[in-house]
Amino acid sequence: MKHFLHCKLFSFLSVLAVFFLTAQSFAFAEEAGELQVRMDAQVVYCDARLNKGEQEFLHFLKDGIPVTTVWKIKVSKLREYWLNKSVAEIIVIHRVVPDLLTRSWMLIDEASGISRRVYSLSDVYHFLSRLENLSVLDRSLLLDQAPYRMSVSVVVAHGEINDAWWSKWWESVDTELNREFSLP
Amino acid sequence: MSRGGLMKLVPLIMAAVLMVITVLLWPEKDAGAGLLAWINMLLMLVVSLLLLQYGIRLLRERAEPAPGSRLRAKLVIGLVGMLLVPTVVIQLAANQMVERGMDVWFDVRVDTLLERALSLAQGFYERVETDMKRGMVNYISDATLIAAVRGNLDYRAVNTHLAEIRAVEGWQKIELFDINERLVGGVQEGELSALQAAPLSDAARLSMRLGRVATELVARADGEVAVAYGPLIGPTSVVGLLRVEMNLPAGMIQNARAVESDYRSYRELEHNRQSIGATFTHAMLFVTLIVVLIAGLVGLLFARRLTAPIGDLAQALRRVTDGDLNVVISESSQDELGSLARSFNEMANRLKLNVEAIEKAQKDLTRALENSRQRQYVLESLLANLHTGVILVDAEGRVRLLNQAVRDILHLPSNWVPSVDILQASQGSLHDIGDFYDELRQQQDEHLQREFDVDLPDGKNVHLLARGARLSATASTSFSGYLLVIDDISELAEAQRNKAWAEVARRLAHEIKNPLTPIKLSAERLQRRFRAQVDDEAVFDVCTQAIIAQVERLQRLLADFSTLARMPQPKMRDVSVDGLLQEMAELFNSYRRIEVTTAEAGWACHCDPDQVRQVLINLMDNALSATEASSGKAIRIYSRVSEEHAEWHVEDDGEGIEQAAVAQLFEAYYSTKASGSGLGLAIAKRIAEDHGGELKLISNAKPTHFCLRLPRQCQEKEVS
The missing domain is CATH 3.30.450.20 (PAS domain)
Known part of the structure; x- marks a missing residue:
């Protein structure tokens, strides 16, 4: 009986903790950014925005420290009695390398390899904090009326990126945005 | 709390302290301590949990711990503590040194120096841009160039003009584009790198759109190039674009970039100052934990190696205490513990020998004691019996x-x-x-x-x-x-006396008995023949009658003597107890003062009825003699029968027997009556004894009570 009570208490505390953390994460998600899922006849797009201030990036950029935002977009099919099924997962890396000599910033899209030099901080902020019209997956991969969730987790890194395989073990996600959708 | 109880709390206290340290050092999100921090946390948590588990086990432990475990724990704690204190001190000192080192490293002067160096480098670039812009401004309204972009000038003339401009301004490359971004002409220092001009960049288009001179920096494989864009402004609008390039001096650029790189590294380090400190702290902590763990393990191994013989010794001592002397512990080591083990083995062996000797002596003593007890028992039984x-x-x-x-x-x-x-x-x-x-x-x-x-x-x-x-x-x-x-020997003396008297009686009877009969016959003859011849018949009769009476008395006396001297052997048979009483009642029927009480009929006694009758008659005669003056039922005769004995009791209410005479009452020739021979009770007692029974005087007066007690199953014995 005592053991049973201990189990019940433990379960109650676990549920309470999960509820608290979930509520915290939703509140956090609401404040941390916005995520919009759009789709046309063939492609599902996403628009994401981080609600981070310029100063958070400028703090590093003004000292010439590169700032990188790693956007991990994941689309999964919601299931009621089982873990959600992953449908698609893409990673977009936006990297800004400051050029202190010319007071310009090199915007680098690591996924495509395209880079450009800008002289405006708003461009930098826009580049780092937003994903616009990003093609995520082919619409044909999705089922009609089935619920899906698009999750965007953003990691903001400063300085050089550690490409070691074990560096992701303790990678901390700054922001996580979720949006449920289904095909109309 | 006792000292032992406090010692049990030490692991828990250490676990709590370690957990607090773990919480305090828990890596923050942006601390950047990395994998090492988490390894440290893991190590500390593992050590904490191990200590916690050990502490809880110690607290819950009720039984006596294994021998040597406490000593082992103390040794481990001591060794770890001995290493922990200097290690922690070293860590604290190293942290302080790192903090101070970083304070020096990130000194304001270094910061200022780098700022100034970067400003210099930036000033170089700004100067180049400014110069290029200033030079470009001179040509935005150049009529030749405007004519060229409008197609009013041939290619050669355009290039010649551009060459002149390049020579005047010192630019490395000049290209002229019309409003449609078509290359109108271009010159370059040295040979042309390409026949086809590179497309205009965003900055160039922006410059053309806004009508403003703009510059940008382009990094190429052979170095950095400063590019300036000057819109050619016609009377009403921009009609073309002049793009000029100037290669930046390699050495200068290299230095400037080096300054930028250093500045960036410095600032990055400055931003990561906290994480550097954390990394160092965790590195030192990792070393400390590793050292503590290794020290703990080594201490544990050492303590086990050290305490194992002590534990064996304690275990062996416990077995010896419990009485098991067949204990031998290992003497493998050659140190003091080995010597101790050898001494213990010798002691145990000696103890075993002593115990065996004691046990043997104890057995001997027990046996001797048993013999002694048996002898004592025999002696006591002998003495008691x-x-x-x-x-x-x-x-x-x-x-x-x-x-x-x-x-x-x-x-x-x-x-x-x-x-x-x-x-x-x-x-x-x-x-x-x-x-x-x-x-x-x-x-x-x-x-x-x-x-x-x-x-x-x-x-x-x-x-x-x-x-x-x-x-x-x-x-x-x-x-x-x-x-x-x-x-x-009273009875023996009495028997000897009786025997002597019997011998005397026998001899007297032998010597006296024979002449008595002729004396009596002679006296009777004298009485018959000479009575008539004597003068005084009366005197004669008295004298002869006296002779005859005394002779008869002597004959009776001799008969009693004979009876005492040679008692006949009892002729044993079963006789009714009540039958004898009935005989006494009939025999003494004439005496009214006799009361006979019979017991239950059917009881029998194995005896000689004539001799028993003789005893009872003797007792009744004595009672009658003693109660001649009494009235009423002064004599009572009754019997008592049990499984083993038959008793005949004779009581009388006569004068009784004096106390002094009681002792000699059953002796021969002792009589309180003047006419008694003193042989009646002696013979009666002799008969009782011949039957294996006894004749007792129960009370000597009031009433005078005699009891003849015979066994109901009597063995005939030889008359001595």
């Missing part, structure tokens, strides 16, 4: 042993107990015992024998035969003293 009194007196005159027989014979008072002084105790009627002991002690001979009479407190006189022996110490025993053996 002896009818001979035994008194053992030690050399100091104290009674060491006396049996029940001597108490019964002498009617010893209660103060006669072992350890009583025999001389002091032998007072009053027992003085003869003391005198006998004193004589034995004083004399030179080893043995002494005496006969004497002792008057007992109840008035009875016993004739004793006392024999004494001196006991001297021998090799087997150190006891010395005196052994007194006392026999009540």
